[in-house]
Amino acid sequence: MRGIYTPVTDIRRKVFTEVARMAYEVNELSDYEKLMRELPFKIIPGEEKSLRSSIFLERAIISERVRLAMGMSLRPLDESVPASEGLEHSVIADKYYEPPLINVIKFACNACPEKIIKVTAMCQGCLAHPCQEVCPKHAISFRNGKSHIDQSLCVKCGRCVNSCPYSAIVKTERPCAAACGMGAIHSDEHGRAEIDYDKCVSCGMCLVNCPFGAIVDKGQIFQLIQSIKRGDEVVAIVAPAFINQFPGMTPSKLKEAMRRLGFADVAEVAIGADLCTIDEAKDFMEEVPAKIPFMGTSCCPAWSVMAKKLFPQQAECISMAMTPMVLTARLIKKEKPNARICFIGPCAAKKLEASRRSVRSEVDFVLTFEELMGLFEAKAVNFADLPDNPEDAFNSASADGRGFAASGGVAQAVVNAIKKMDPDREVKVMSAQGLADCRKMMMMAKAGKYNGYLLEGMACPGGCIAGAGTLADPAKSVAMLNRYKNEATMKVATETPYQDSLDLLHY
Numbered sequence: 001m002r003g004i005y006t007p008v009t010d011i012r013r014k015v016f017t018e019v020a021r022m023a024y025e026v027n028e029l030s031d032y033e034k035l036m037r038e039l040p041f042k043i044i045p046g047e048e049k050s051l052r053s054s055i056f057l058e059r060a061i062i063s064e065r066v067r068l069a070m071g072m073s074l075r076p077l078d079e080s081v082p083a084s085e086g087l088e089h090s091v092i093a094d095k096y097y098e099p100p101l102i103n104v105i106k107f108a109c110n111a112c113p114e115k116i117i118k119v120t121a122m123c124q125g126c127l128a129h130p131c132q133e134v135c136p137k138h139a140i141s142f143r144n145g146k147s148h149i150d151q152s153l154c155v156k157c158g159r160c161v162n163s164c165p166y167s168a169i170v171k172t173e174r175p176c177a178a179a180c181g182m183g184a185i186h187s188d189e190h191g192r193a194e195i196d197y198d199k200c201v202s203c204g205m206c207l208v209n210c211p212f213g214a215i216v217d218k219g220q221i222f223q224l225i226q227s228i229k230r231g232d233e234v235v236a237i238v239a240p241a242f243i244n245q246f247p248g249m250t251p252s253k254l255k256e257a258m259r260r261l262g263f264a265d266v267a268e269v270a271i272g273a274d275l276c277t278i279d280e281a282k283d284f285m286e287e288v289p290a291k292i293p294f295m296g297t298s299c300c301p302a303w304s305v306m307a308k309k310l311f312p313q314q315a316e317c318i319s320m321a322m323t324p325m326v327l328t329a330r331l332i333k334k335e336k337p338n339a340r341i342c343f344i345g346p347c348a349a350k351k352l353e354a355s356r357r358s359v360r361s362e363v364d365f366v367l368t369f370e371e372l373m374g375l376f377e378a379k380a381v382n383f384a385d386l387p388d389n390p391e392d393a394f395n396s397a398s399a400d401g402r403g404f405a406a407s408g409g410v411a412q413a414v415v416n417a418i419k420k421m422d423p424d425r426e427v428k429v430m431s432a433q434g435l436a437d438c439r440k441m442m443m444m445a446k447a448g449k450y451n452g453y454l455l456e457g458m459a460c461p462g463g464c465i466a467g468a469g470t471l472a473d474p475a476k477s478v479a480m481l482n483r484y485k486n487e488a489t490m491k492v493a494t495e496t497p498y499q500d501s502l503d504l505l506h507y
Contacts, residue, residue: 002208002466002470002471002472002473002474003471003472003473003474003476004473006211007051008210008211008212008213011043011051011062011065011213012065012213012370013370013373013374013377014043015039015043015062015065015066015069015374016069016219016221016370016371016373016374016375016377017374017375017377017378018039018042018043018066018378019039019066019069019070019219019221019222019374020221020225020374020375020377020378020379021378022035022039023221023222023225023226023229024225024229024378024379027229029087029088029091032084032087032091033082033084033087036063036066036067036083036084036087037083037084039062039063039066040058040059040060040062040063040066041059043062044058044059044062057107060107061105061107061108061213063083064105064108064216065105065216066083067083068103068216068217068218068219069218069219069221069222069371070087070090070219070221070222071090071095071097071098071218071219071220071222071223072085072086072087072089072090072218073086073098073103074103074105077106077107090222090223091222091226092223092226093223093226093227093230093232094223094227094364095220095223096354096355096360097218097220097351097352097354097355098218099197100195100197100200101202101217101218101348101351101352101355102195102200102202102204102206102207102215102216102217102348103215103216103217103218104192104193104194104195104214104215105214105215105216106188106190106192106214108212108213108214109192109193109212109214110212110214111187111190111191111192111193112174112175112176112193113172113174113191114173114174114177114186114187115156115171115172115173115174115177115178116151116156116171116172116173117149117154117156117158117160117161117169117170117171117172118149118169118170118172119146119147119148119149119168119169120168120169120170121168122166122167122168123146123147123164123166123168123169124166124168125142125145125146125147126165126166128165129142129147130160130163130164130165131147131160131163131164131169132147132160133163134159134160134163135159135160136155136157136159137153137154137155138153139151139153139154139155140160147160147168147169149169156171158171174187174193175209175210175211176193176206176209176210176214176215177193177206178209179205179206179208179209180205180206180435181203181205181306181434181435181436181437181438181439181459182199182200182201182203182306182435183199184196184197184199184200184201184206185206193206193210193214193215199309201301201302201305201306201309201349201352201435201459202217202302202348202349202351202352203302203348203349203435203459203460203468204217204347204348204349204460204467204468204469205434205435205459205460205468207348207468208468217348217351217468218351219367219371220351220365220366220367221367221371221374221375223365224342224365224367225262225375227340227364227365228261228262228263229262232340233264233265233336233338233339233340234262234263234264234339234340234341234342234364234365235263235264235265235266235267235332235336235339235340235341235342236258236263236265236266236267236342236344237266237267237268237269237272237325237328237329237332237341237342237343237344238254238258238266238267238268238269238344238345239268239269239324239325239343239344239345239346239347239405239464240268240269240270240273240397240401240402240403240404240405240464240481240484241345241346241369241405241464241465241467241470241477241481242254242344242345242369243405243465243477243480243481243484244472244476244477244480244481245346245369245373245470245471245472245477246369246373246376246383246471247383248383248384249383249386250388251268251393251394251484252388252389252390252391252392252393253383253386253387253388253389253392254266254392255389255392256386256387256389256392257376257381257383257386260379260381261375261376261379261381263342264339265336265339267328267332267394267396268328268394268396268397268402269324269325269328269343269345270324270394270397270398270401270402270404271324271327271328271331271396271397271401271496271498272322272323272324272325272326272327272328272329272331272401273299273324273397273400273401273402273404273410273413273493274397274398274400274401274493274496274498274499275324275327275331275493275496275498275499275501275502275505276298276299276321276322276323276324276327276404277400277401277410277413277414277417277493278417278493278494278496278499278502279319279321279322279502280295280297280298280319280321280414281414281417281418281421281493282421283295283319283320283321284319284414284418284427284454285418285421285422285425288452288453288454289451289452292316292317293317293445293448293450293451293452294317294445294450294451294452294453294454294455295317295318295319295453295454295455296317296318296319296442296445296454296455296456296457297318297319297410297411297414297454297455297456297457298318298319298320298321298322298323299323299324299404299410300347300349300410300457300458300459300464301323301347301349301350301352301353302347302349302435302459302460303435303438303457303458303459304318304457305349305352306435306438306439306457306459307438307442307457310439310442311442311446313446314442314445314446317445322505322506323353324401324404325343325345325350325353325354325363326359326362326363327505329341329343329362329363330362330505331498331501331505333362334501334504334505340364340365341362341363341364341365342363342364342365342366342367343363343365343366343367344366344367344368344369344372345366345368345369345464345467345469346368346369346405346460346464346465346466346467346468346469346470347368347460347464347467347468347469348368348467348468348469349459350366351366354366368467368468368469368470369469369470369471370469370470370471371469373471395489396496396497396498397488397490397496398413398488398490398491398492398493398495398496399485399486399488399490399491399492400412400413400416400417400485400491400492400493401413401488401493401496402481402484402485402488403481403485404464405463405464405465405481406462406463406464406465406478406481407431407433407456407458407461407462407463408431408456408463409463410456410458411429411431411454411455411456412429413492413493414427414454415427415429415454416492416493417492417493417494420492420494421494427454428450428452428453428454429453429454429455429456430444430445430450430453430454430455430456431455431456431457431458432455432456432457432458433458433460433461433462433463434458434459434460434461435459438457438458438459441455441457442455442457462474462478465477465478465481
């Protein structure tokens with residue numbers, strides 16, 4: 001549903017905007033408490049329901065969304081707890097994400113049925129009845145001239161679905177569970193979605209695929225603005241997937257737009273992508289196959305955590321190179337040691353990465369593009385009126401570094417760098433997008449099918465350009481990204497002027 005402005009998108013946008021506006025305009029704790037009570041009525045005005053069974057339910061969901069956007073936790077369902085409970089721990093500039101990052105608002109969940117195959121009214125009761133013939137469990141019989149599936153026997157293999165000439169048999173599955181490549185979503189005792197956090201890697205695919213908007217991630221909008229208001233030098237580092245996310249926004253307009261939000265400076269994370277490319281290229285040449293049979297890329301945290309969690313014996317085969325986010329943050333803090341770094345990108349899992357103890361000192365805040373749009377709307381930033389100053393354009397990263405945003409781009413960047421370092425070296429590549437396919441790729445690698453390969457894993461189908469925190473149609477974004485890559489003065493990561501700084505960033 002990314003790229004489609006749905007009522008769920010509208011609600012999320014309004015929540016982010018109002019939370020940002022509140023953070024910019026209010027200073028007193030008592031005023032925050034008052035506004036937190038009032039925001040559900042501002043976002044859902046009037047007396048009549050518009051989206052759900054009750055306007056009171058709509059407002060209750062908004063209240064929980066506001067809390068999560070402020071980095072607070074969901075309230076218990078069986079206790080009377082005020083909307084501002086724990087507020088004093090969020091009205092600060094120094095707060096990291098408290099688990100869980102991805103949350104199910106239970107009373108917003110539709111309790112969708114789990115995977116089921118059923119016969120629809122389109123069944124014609126044909127003489128051939130291929131559905132019955134192909135069923136390996138003999139679960140299909142005929143009743144009143146129509147196919148009937150015995151659910152106690154059905155194993156959901158889907159053979160009947162594929163064999164029906166009328167497409168009268170359908171396979172349905174809870175959208176959030178279908179999108180989860182980790183199998184982390186199941187039903188609770190009331191049939192509502194529940195996340196197994198031992199399996200979850202916070203990719204956020206369930207979040208963007210829930211058509212009821214019941215799954216929500218926590219935010220740091222509130223803490224970021226508190227830091228800006230405190231007078232901190234906050235530097236935004238922006239992932240290259242920002243292309244096409246904001247209508248009318250050009251790379252040279254972005255810096256001015258961010259200044260109007262209170263940021264001191266802006267840098268592109270493609271700089272760190274160049275450095276990450278060089279690191280991974282060197283590691284691959286040194287370690288494959290001499291030390292490890294294959295090497296997986298490191299930049300996608302959800303893929304990296306999945307690979308190490310499900311395939312512990314192959315964990316050493318996943319690159320230990322720092323991600324572009326961390327490398328860019330470290331590079332800036334070398335120049336500006338007192339700066340606070342805010343990563344802005346398409347990824348929910350980056351929030352989890354930034355909360356790791358090894359990364360906390362480098363990255364202070366993480367916002368998605370969707371959350372950033374809320375800040376722009378809160379400050380009434382009109383993209384069309386922004387000066388398109390060529391001096392504000394990004395010119396410090398290569399085309400390959402910018403290409404990290406799309407599936408296949410990371411592996412291609414590493415291959416191009418290796419060709420520059422060792423022209424005679426042949427590098428075999430396998431890429432997967434979506435955690436389900438990433439798991440299959442790792443199973444093949446574990447079986448020895450990809451020895452000598454560079455493996456690129458991307459948790460989001462399409463890559464970062466289609467991440468959980470994006471706003472635009474991924475297909476259009478890829479086209480815009482390719483144009484942005486062509487504008488780069490450097491083509492390959494090894495051309496980066498920051499290569500000499502790489503050793504200083506390893507500590």
